[in-house]
Amino acid sequence: MTFTELKDAVGMRDSGGFQYHLNALDGTFLRKTDDGYTHLAGGIALYRAMLGSVMGPDAIDPIPLDERCPNCESPLELRYDHQVFYVYCAACDESASNGPFLPAGLDGRSNEDRIRAFDRWTKRLIFLLRDGICPWCSSTVSHGFDTDGKVEITHTCDRCRGFLRTTVLENVVSHPAVISFYYDHGIDVTTTPYWKLGELAAENTRVLSEDPPKLRTTIRLSGDELVLVLDGEMRVRIIDEQPRRTGTRTDPNGSA
Incomplete structure (x- = not known):
């Protein structure tokens, strides 16, 4: 012009x-x-x-979710406050998952579509942050973990300081070994909301080293285990190729 x-x-x-x-x-x-x-x-x-x-509503009513809180089994709901979605447990007064979501994303969508859009959007954010790319300004990203209680990973942009806290499971769930592990148990993680994965599987993480940072996380499904070790960049470096088999494995089609 x-x-x-x-x-x-x-x-x-x-x-x-x-x-x-x-x-x-x-x-x-x-x-x-x-x-x-x-x-x-x-x-x-x-x-x-x-x-x-x-261009969108400032607030919406809480959206009931089908999933239960992994800590207390109470019903979860999706809340929207200050342009952030929270997968919230009223009984625990805690958030099982959260992420920024602009108001325009609410407009013209049903509650079911809002749930799906938030899940897909959050997966995109985590995928980029985990790979060291800021989804807001494209700059580099640093990673750290908090050991107060349950281990959480904080991804922080080195330039704009945008950040997101994730569980270890959210950080590794797009890894091929994890996708395959869930899929062998009849679960497609690409279409399953992050907050539901904690209900479907048990996950335990412990700190192997703080300097250099190293985490060991174990995912358990139907008696089977997958063990992963993460480095300071929060990337999977070691995979237990022979997880313990104590349960019956089912394929995605439902047969044993």
Whole structure:
């Protein structure tokens, strides 16, 4: 777009003042060319973030979930507060899972579709963060774990400081060995919400070393075990290739 087209679209009469603001944006959000101005990726991201934040409901009623709290077996519900979804247990007053979700994602969706969209969106966030890519600014990501109570992993962007806390199971569930382990027990983790996986399987994590960071997590399903060791980047480095077999394994089709 040309300078005049932009100025007319904004409705600003002062050409000098408008040029000042354009110059401030040039190189970061816009790029000046011989034909006028064109947008950059940063400008598009800012525009989309603004639309996502203002075009949708500020709040919704809690959505009942079919799953139970892994700690107390009470019903779970999906709550939305301050642009964050929480898989919440009222009895424990704790969140089993949470993640940011812009208001625009609520608009035009049924409660069932909102549940599905939040699950898919959160999986995408965790997948990128785990691989060291910030889903908000594309910068590098650092990882750490908290040992106060249940071990949790915190993924923090080195630039924008965006962060997300995840369980160890959420961090490893997209690993091929974990996908296969669940699938051999009739569970497709690609379509199962993260918060339901904790109900379906027992998971235990212990810290092997804090310097360098190293975690050992054991996933148990129907008496079978899969053991994984994670390094300081929270990536799987060692897999127990011969998990203990004490139960009956079923295939995804339901036969033993």
